[in-house]
Amino acid sequence: MKTFFDLDTWQEIYGVLRKNVTRTIITMIGVMWGIFILVALLATAKGFENRFNKNIGDLATNSVFVWGQSTGMAFHGFQEGRPMRLKHSDAQIVEKNVQGIDFVVPRNQNRQVVLRKFLDGTYNVSGDYPVLDKVSKKKLMYGRFINDNDIKHSKKIAVISQDVYEDLFEEDEYPIGQLIEISEINYTVVGVFERSNIQMGPGDAIHIPFTTFQKVFNQGNNIGWMVITGKPESNISQIESDVKLQLKNLHDVHPDDSQAFGSFNLGERFKEVTGFLTGMQFLTVFVGLATLVAGIFAIGNILLITVKERTKEIGIRRALGAKPWEIKAQIIMESVVLSLFAGILGIIGAGMVIFALNSISDGPNAVLLNSSVEIYIILLALLTLVVLGTLIGLIPANRAIRIKPIEALRDE
Structure with missing residues (x-):
């Protein structure tokens, strides 16, 4: 057998x-x-x-970006086409009143010429809070990110991208403690982060403390946009609707006006x-x-x-x-x-x-x-x-x- x-x-x-x-x-x-x-x-x-x-990477995918545009409907005596400008206080009210939110990150940005010795380049300079690093984690090559002390004292420090580092510094040169000039003001480099294909809004090249940005560029209470991150169990689409409705109430915008505030729902795209x-x-x-x-x-x-x-x-x-x-x-x-x-x-x-x-x-x-x-x-x-x-x-x-x-x- x-x-x-x-x-x-x-x-x-x-x-x-x-x-x-x-x-x-x-x-x-x-x-x-x-x-x-x-x-x-x-x-x-x-x-x-x-x-x-x-x-x-470590990007908080349950997020939505919100910014001001122009009204599409007349309301309470205001004409159609009224420009909407978000305020820092809007971010605080939204974070307090909208359910399911984990973080609200107010942000501002300008494009500026940056100088160092005999080298220069034009980059996006962002005013940010330390919480941004929780929403969009930076992989640091050198140094650190912005901290609460930088915000409190409006310090003139900068965290730069790998691209800025390669443009303005010699190969293998240690950047921490070096000075770069932005809008005729010197900033001390405290960190360098790796380049990334994902950005929290327009491309970030240089981060400075939010309070420093507001003073240097005379922004007052204005912000460019806000990044809103929902808790893991939250519905980010519902948060997006609730945030827009809250902003319409704050700025006397018709509840049915879909043009006043723009948004990008990263959670839905993800x-x-x-x-x-x-x-x-x-x-x-x-x-x-x-x-x-x-x-x-x-x-x-x-x-x-x-x-x-x-x-x-x-x-x-x-x-x-x-x-x-x-x-x-x-x-x-x-x-x-x-x-x-x-x-x-x-x-x-x-x-x-x-x-x-x-x-x-x-x-x-x-x-x-x-x-x-x-x-x-x-x-x-x-x-x-x-x-x-x-x-x-x-x-x-x-x-x-x-x-x-x-x-x-x-x-x-």
Whole structure:
């Protein structure tokens, strides 16, 4: 009685597959291609997801940006087209009265020429509070971010971006404690942060204390926009509506006026992107599995042909005492071996492609980042191959055991 571990069993499988090498290879290509597509697409989807998460970083995604525009409706004696300018007090009232808010960050920004020694550049200079670092975490290369003491004393300090550092400083020069000139006022550099593809509003190049910004640029109580972050369990869309309604009440704007205040709901955009990524992963799995199943069916069809060609051989084995389950097990093992071996080759090919993708997808502007597939997914794919190979092998196996020895021996 032959078993899975008998050398004779494997020699017989090898002999069967070797009889028609071309047909065996063509049969395996379908499965190889299926698992190659599955693994390669999953790795690509993971690369997109990793790049997206890298770009998002520590950004509070449950956020909305709100700024003033112009009214679109007359109200309480005010004419249509009245400009709206947000106040610092608006941010305080919104934070106090709107439910579900975690942080409200008032912000201001001007574009200024920045000088250092004989070098200069034009950059966005933002007036900010320390809480901004909780909403959009800065990855510091040197030093620190703005702190409460800087705000309290309106200190003339600056936290600059990597781009500003590379433009105005020598390579490897230590920037902390150095002076830069903004609007004819010297600021001490206290921190340098890495460049990022995600910004909390217009691109940030230099951060100075909010109170310093208000005094230097004579902003008084005015702010450019506010960043509002909801608590994890809060509905950011509802917060957006409530904030706008609160601002309309504060500035005597008609409740139905949709033009007075502009907004950008980062939370909704984030959900759209994550939904797209999830959909892409499902589509990837569907396409890969469909291709894999098609390859497995090809193996079943080829084995049916093989069984027909081996009718006489099977009849002789039956006549010599081979039991039906032994014949059945032999056919199923051939199907599993074909499926598994083809799957391993497909995974190796996909691994080479993933390695190549990671080699060429390098740098901050690359579309993919660290394309990879979890090992458990690879093992699950191989297990799926074994299961499908067993099931598809049952079809030719059942046909083989229905062959009667006498009829098989008469077969020409």
